[in-house]
Amino acid sequence: MIEIHNLSKVYNTKKGQVKGVDDVSISILEGEIFGIVGYSGAGKSSLLRCINLLERPTTGQITVNGTDLTSLKGERLRLARLKIGMIFQHFYLISQKTVFENVSFSLKAAKFPANKMKERVEELLEMVGLADKRDVYPSQLSGGQKQRVAIARALANNPAVLLCDEATSALDPTTTKSILRLLKKINDELNITIVLITHEMNVVKEICNRMAIMQDGRVIEQGSVYDIFASPETDLTKEFIESVVSFDVPDIILHRCDGPIVKVTFKGEVAGEGVISDTLQQFNVKGNFLHGSIEYIQEMPLGIFIMELRGQEKEVQSALQYIKERAAQVEVVRDGL
Structure with a gap:
């Protein structure tokens, strides 16, 4: 055209x-x-x-x-x-x-x-x-x-x-x-x-x-x-998107976390599925949700969550691998202290 x-x-x-x-x-x-x-x-x-x-x-x-x-x-x-x-x-x-x-x-x-x-x-x-x-x-x-x-x-x-x-x-x-x-x-x-x-x-x-x-x-x-x-x-582009969907976590909250902090993005139908809850059930880790939402763009869901994972390093790594296999993108925002 x-x-x-x-x-x-x-x-x-x-x-x-x-x-x-x-x-x-x-x-x-x-x-x-x-x-x-x-x-x-x-x-x-x-x-x-x-x-x-x-x-x-x-x-x-x-x-x-x-x-x-x-x-x-x-x-x-x-x-x-x-x-x-x-x-x-x-x-x-x-x-x-x-x-x-x-x-x-x-x-x-x-x-x-x-x-x-x-x-x-x-x-x-x-x-x-x-x-x-x-x-x-x-x-x-x-x-x-x-x-x-x-x-x-x-x-x-x-x-x-x-x-x-x-x-x-x-x-x-x-x-x-x-x-x-x-x-x-x-x-x-x-x-x-x-x-x-x-x-x-x-x-x-x-x-x-x-x-x-x-x-x-x-x-x-x-x-x-x-x-x-x-x-x-x-x-x-990230700056423009953050003007609509902000995922800033206050420093005072981050200082209270000692486990790795990850940002997980789910696209399409997967965004509405319970991948995170399944992860916490299958692995010996605890999840501390810091921020998250599901946005709808052109009627398609886009889920973005920021969370702290706590547990033994081996269990945390297994949980991360499980999430990576099911999510569109997993970014480690901060390694554990």
């Missing part, structure tokens, strides 16, 4: 050239929700704007549905962009126009048949849950409602791709969840490919299938959301 090959974007500034995007390659599948995560200045928004050529890449190639956008100009590029909707953090609604007029504006710009305009706008407002707000002005809407208008406007011309640039960053947590549910509904019902830029791992965890982590203009890690949460490879 979307193929990004060796893409770079260089900006000329008073202080010289700055690379906003640095040799990025990503494949985004048709019908998936793909998250691009990074802190401010990581290059994620620059990358997103390159996808529909709001910013033309310095080097590299963007292919959408088999069409090389970087080779298009003028009218051909304008027509290609009609199939790529975009929503932003700050909505960008026209304050002097009603909800109906804001959505119809996109249709008029695309020369949509005038006799079908009313029906299409009403269909879109029904889809985003704003059928009763058609004659209201943006100033009378909440932040979540404004974003729903922006989503309806982005969907007006039946795009195959929806680009979301920090679409929930200006919203409170409850409203964020409702917007994410709407995006998931749109993805499920219309099979629209969604590319979602965010710095919030909760957003990615909620609806994305796969993701990429960006730092200093480069992609430093990418893969399925589940696998990245289960086995993050870079320090930055």
